[in-house]
Amino acid sequence: MQRLQRSVFQRSSFIAATIRHKSRSSLPSRCSIHPKPTIIKQQPKTLFHNISRTFYTSRSAWESTVAFKLSDIGEGIKEVEVLEWYVNVGDTVEQFDNICEVQSDKASVTITSRYDGVITKQYYAVGDIAQVGDALVDIKVESEETATEDAAESSQEPTQDSAEPLTPEKIIPSSVESPAAVTSDKVLATPAVRHMAKSNNINLSLIQGTGKDGRVLKEDLLQHIDESTTSAVPKPPPSPKVVPLAEDKIEPIKGIRKAMFTSMTAALAIPAFGYNDEYDMTRMVELRKHLKKEVKHAIGGKLSFMPFIVKATSLALAKYPILNSQIDGQNLIYKADHNISLAVDTPDGLLVPSVKQVQNLTILEIAAELNRLQEAGLNNRLSPNDLAGGTFSLSNVGNLGGTYMRPVIFPPQVAIGALGRIQALPRFDHHDNVTKQHIMCVSWSGDHRVIEGATMARFSNELKHYLEDPGKMLLHLK
Numbered sequence: 001m002q003r004l005q006r007s008v009f010q011r012s013s014f015i016a017a018t019i020r021h022k023s024r025s026s027l028p029s030r031c032s033i034h035p036k037p038t039i040i041k042q043q044p045k046t047l048f049h050n051i052s053r054t055f056y057t058s059r060s061a062w063e064s065t066v067a068f069k070l071s072d073i074g075e076g077i078k079e080v081e082v083l084e085w086y087v088n089v090g091d092t093v094e095q096f097d098n099i100c101e102v103q104s105d106k107a108s109v110t111i112t113s114r115y116d117g118v119i120t121k122q123y124y125a126v127g128d129i130a131q132v133g134d135a136l137v138d139i140k141v142e143s144e145e146t147a148t149e150d151a152a153e154s155s156q157e158p159t160q161d162s163a164e165p166l167t168p169e170k171i172i173p174s175s176v177e178s179p180a181a182v183t184s185d186k187v188l189a190t191p192a193v194r195h196m197a198k199s200n201n202i203n204l205s206l207i208q209g210t211g212k213d214g215r216v217l218k219e220d221l222l223q224h225i226d227e228s229t230t231s232a233v234p235k236p237p238p239s240p241k242v243v244p245l246a247e248d249k250i251e252p253i254k255g256i257r258k259a260m261f262t263s264m265t266a267a268l269a270i271p272a273f274g275y276n277d278e279y280d281m282t283r284m285v286e287l288r289k290h291l292k293k294e295v296k297h298a299i300g301g302k303l304s305f306m307p308f309i310v311k312a313t314s315l316a317l318a319k320y321p322i323l324n325s326q327i328d329g330q331n332l333i334y335k336a337d338h339n340i341s342l343a344v345d346t347p348d349g350l351l352v353p354s355v356k357q358v359q360n361l362t363i364l365e366i367a368a369e370l371n372r373l374q375e376a377g378l379n380n381r382l383s384p385n386d387l388a389g390g391t392f393s394l395s396n397v398g399n400l401g402g403t404y405m406r407p408v409i410f411p412p413q414v415a416i417g418a419l420g421r422i423q424a425l426p427r428f429d430h431h432d433n434v435t436k437q438h439i440m441c442v443s444w445s446g447d448h449r450v451i452e453g454a455t456m457a458r459f460s461n462e463l464k465h466y467l468e469d470p471g472k473m474l475l476h477l478k
């Protein structure tokens with residue numbers, strides 16, 4: 001089975017790092033890109049050369065070598081680092097087979113073959129930087145149709161391929177479908193989606209398409225696959241052995257870290273203030289214990305504190321919408337959706353996907369979505385959509401043991417909160433008795449150009465109000 005796993009990591013928050021899973025599943029790519037080929041050699045073996053250029057039914061035996069070039073990935077990406085090769089010189093590849101994985105400062109992308117053929121040359125070693133438009137591999141192709149199409153393309157633009165930026169139709173990003181959707185079996189889907197469905201033995205008619213006229217998009221198919229594989233969560237790989245450095249090591253800042261470097265440098269321009277408080281989570285601890293089994297039964301996943309905290313945050317944001325706003329030049333955009341970004345730890349680093357439209361979700365739905373995001377992070381399958389569109393950030397470092405933090409705002413957002421570990425600590429109750437309470441420290445950062453400290457304090461109090469007495473949330477749940 002073809003291996004089409006796609007890894008996309010967008011630096012979408014204050015902290016993120018690359019996940020580079022070495023184990024590949026047989027799931028389809030979320031963003032497989034077929035680089036544009038250029039004919040660099042053509043060897044027609046028969047006298048039907050010209051005929052085969054015109055008539056696809058000709059049985060001519062073309063053999064040519066195409067240079068697979070790095071397509072325009074979009075988002076202004078100019079260069080990528082080659083992370084991993086899935087093929088070697090001499091390997092036979094088929095359409096949609098993985099060729100290599102590349103990493104830009106915004107995304108990691110699996111490049112897949114567009115042709116059947118044999119790899120005759122690799123242009124880069126792992127770790128090398130390739131520019132958009134550069135050849136990645138040469139593939140000797142023998143398909144008459146391929147050769148015919150390529151010959152025609154080549155003859156039209158023999159020298160300009162490397163410079164020509166690819167149009168969206170020539171690449172297949174996860175969120176963009178080819179316009180060449182076809183109707184067959186009464187299900188609307190593109191050929192790429194049909195191919196992917198077929199490769200995974202999935203009947204497209206079972207999937208509810210969210211595209212125009214009910215068209216099944218690649219995202220729909222991937223979600224369907226995600227849902228059907230929820231139970232098969234591979235365990236994270238063991239932590240790498242720590243080997244002390246014998247001497248200084250120089251490493252270029254690149255990939256995801258480069259994006260973090262850039263955005264955190266930009267964040268320096270934000271005059272941020274900090275605000276900290278502690279919340280008594282004793283009742284929340286009880287409630288979670290009480291509901292864990294129920295949730296496990298309902299969604300087949302775990303219930304941590306986060307779904308409650310995320311929902312309560314949304315309720316508090318509804319009261320203080322300026323904290324869910326974004327700065328756009330001289331304007332402040334109050335975002336209607338509460339897309340709450342969450343720092344998600346993975347074996348290879350940290351990513352920040354967001355739970356979308358939290359204002360419309362139940363706590364159960366948030367729990368299910370969090371489970372999905374966490375699992376997708378572990379399996380290298382977070383989509384660009386998962387990673388984009390956050391309007392407010394939360395970072396829960398408590399599961400790792402921290403208590404206090406100074407989170408850095410990710411522009412254009414205006415606030416971020418960091419949650420510390422819930423600890424059993426002695427505190428005075430209302431009757432001045434020392435009691436055992438489950439305390440969580442929360443650290444906020446706000447953009448002081450548009451957020452006042454008092455607003456942050458009121459917002460934090462609102463959240464505290466819900467988390468310390470979770471039953472009160474019920475009054476506001478739709």
Ligand code: CO6
Binds near residue numbers: 342344345421
């Ligand atoms: N206190 C105590 N226990 C906790 C806490 C806190 N704050 N958070 C989670 N947990 C418990 C949780 O309830 C689970 O308990 P059991 O159900 O009894 O097993 C357990 O820890 C594991 O929870 P898990 O992490 O799997 O799930 P959760 O929904 O709480 O968190 C997550 C999801 C994606 C946020 C989390 O897995 C994660 O990746 N956290 C790390 C994020 C991180 O690295 N943040 C630091 C970013 S850097 O913020 C930063 C300001 C700068 C320094």
